[in-house]
Amino acid sequence: MQRESALERRIFLKSTAASIAAAAASPLFSSNADAALPTPIVELPRADYPRMAWTVDDGCSHDSVKRYIEFVKANDLRLTFFVYSSMGPWTSNMKILRPLVESGQIQLANHSTHHPDLTTLSSEDVQKELMNCHIFMKKNYGVDARPYYRPPYGAINNRVIKAAAELGYTSPVLWSGSFGDAGNVGGPKFMKLANNSMGNKKIVLGHANNLVAYNHYDSLLNILNDRGLTTVTISDAFGV
Numbered sequence: 613m614q615r616e617s618a619l620e621r622r623i624f625l626k627s628t629a630a631s632i633a634a635a636a637a638s639p640l641f642s643s644n645a646d647a648a649l650p651t652p653i654v655e656l657p658r659a660d661y662p663r664m665a666w667t668v669d670d671g672c673s674h675d676s677v678k679r680y681i682e683f684v685k686a687n688d689l690r691l692t693f694f695v696y697s698s699m700g701p702w703t704s705n706m707k708i709l710r711p712l713v714e715s716g717q718i719q720l721a722n723h724s725t726h727h728p729d730l731t732t733l734s735s736e737d738v739q740k741e742l743m744n745c746h747i748f749m750k751k752n753y754g755v756d757a758r759p760y761y762r763p764p765y766g767a768i769n770n771r772v773i774k775a776a777a778e779l780g781y782t783s784p785v786l787w788s789g790s791f792g793d794a795g796n797v798g799g800p801k802f803m804k805l806a807n808n809s810m811g812n813k814k815i816v817l818g819h820a821n822n823l824v825a826y827n828h829y830d831s832l833l834n835i836l837n838d839r840g841l842t843t844v845t846i847s848d849a850f851g852v
């Protein structure tokens with residue numbers, strides 16, 4: 613762990629320098645940087661069975677994060693958390709979450725440290741937001757979350773994509789369906805959005821900020837079963 617921390621520190625120092633030379637030196641980044649900018653992922657590649665990626669952002673509520681973890685475990689689901697790392701629930705739920713992260717049943721990906729609109733920041737500050745979250749996940753869960761990140765609010769532009777790619781965050785992940793539950797939302801609206809969102813190849817966006825989803829877990833499971841959908845993590849689907 614000590615050696616890993618030193619490595620992350622080196623990556624961080626190198627990244628905050630944000631030099632073209634540093635970018636060119638990265639094996640994940642072509643020297644023809646602008647031409648090679650990645651495009652955001654919004655859905656899964658086709659597979660020979662129906663599948664969707666259930667992704668859950670933020671983590672502002674301890675109970676919401678906890679119940680998602682228990683739900684995934686109890687129902688043999690696979691899920692990706694996009695971690696907003698300065699939120700306490702990522703520390704307070706560590707003990708029950710860590711084994712699922714280690715087995716790969718739950719994937720952790722980067723959703724920044726303080727949840728800013730990255731398009732309003734300098735490239736250096738974009739990199740700090742991603743790297744401090746990266747270091748948190750590495751230190752506490754032992755995982756390197758690269759290459760996947762989700763920009764808060766889905767706000768992204770070429771400058772953000774380039775700054776992130778210089779760190780090895782080469783795969784921005786957006787979504788193709790949403791539960792609309794970043795804040796509290798009424799049950800009927802939530803279920804309407806869920807019905808419209810859950811389907812083959814979809815990347816579905818939920819939030820661990822309140823208990824709206826928890827109150828509808830049974831209905832969400834019914835949709836998965838009725839539609840024959842298997843849940844996969846982003847890494848499952850893209851093989852990285």
Ligand SMILES: [Zn+2]
Nearest residue numbers: 669670764765
């Ligand atoms: Zn968010």
